[in-house]
Amino acid sequence: MRSRTRIYDNGLVHVRAYLNEAAQRALLGEIEAVIAAAPLFQPRMPKTDKPFSVRMTNCGPLGWVSDRNGYRYQMAHPETGRPWPDIPGMVLEAWKELAHYPHEPEACLVNFYEPSARMGLHQDRDEEDFAAPVVSLSLGSSCIFRFGGRTRGGPTQALELASGDAVVLAGDARLAYHGVARIIPGSSSLLGGNRVNLTLRRVSKPRCDALMMPQKRDQNDDRNWNTDQPEQ
Numbered sequence: 001m002r003s004r005t006r007i008y009d010n011g012l013v014h015v016r017a018y019l020n021e022a023a024q025r026a027l028l029g030e031i032e033a034v035i036a037a038a039p040l041f042q043p044r045m046p047k048t049d050k051p052f053s054v055r056m057t058n059c060g061p062l063g064w065v066s067d068r069n070g071y072r073y074q075m076a077h078p079e080t081g082r083p084w085p086d087i088p089g090m091v092l093e094a095w096k097e098l099a100h101y102p103h104e105p106e107a108c109l110v111n112f113y114e115p116s117a118r119m120g121l122h123q124d125r126d127e128e129d130f131a132a133p134v135v136s137l138s139l140g141s142s143c144i145f146r147f148g149g150r151t152r153g154g155p156t157q158a159l160e161l162a163s164g165d166a167v168v169l170a171g172d173a174r175l176a177y178h179g180v181a182r183i184i185p186g187s188s189s190l191l192g193g194n195r196v197n198l199t200l201r202r203v204s205k206p207r208c209d210a211l212m213m214p215q216k217r218d219q220n221d222d223r224n225w226n227t228d229q230p231e232q
């Protein structure tokens, strides 16, 4: 049987069908509840104020937003002013299983793609701690996901992300440029042609690593215990 997990040269992990169909439907129910509490909003590009083609919302203590003042994480929804809803339990379970990182995620960005939406190549770099991976889960229509290296304009590779697939950006892949080139029509009936992607992120550097993992620390070595982190 073909393995469901592929690890690319830069460390990007793609797990096909990480969630089976029942789990995808259950997750969709959880995300509908998140959207009911924290409605989708239209992010805009800093400076130009141009709207993104995706709409988004968040769950977790922090949420990622973008408007003419810039990209940032904040504790409240930009339109309702209310705190973001909690991250659903099954999403936290996926983080525990896939992230190999000993602290909880602080933000779960929910991107909602209509069939014509896309996302330009970018790095996820608004977080303090690049030792923590970004874990993504996809639902609904498949998409062509592109990723490259850590510099803009280099070669990229394409992979198809389907409903239920997971991706982990860790190690060298953590700061890889990536984006969604297009949605594939007719690829899923789960969301009527639309696609939802969740990305789980640790935003702040954990303050308690010394207490969590004392055996991994060397008294003369002040680096983060996670040796997967590339030297800065």
Ligand SMILES: O=C(O)CCC(=O)C(=O)O
Binding pocket: 109, 111, 119, 124, 136, 138, 145, 161, 178, 179, 180, 197, 199
């Ligand atoms: O939709 C995706 O698969 C990727 C989303 C993404 O890169 C992001 O939200 O930063």
Ligand SMILES: [Mn+2]
Binding pocket: 122, 123, 124, 178
């Ligand atoms: Mn991203």
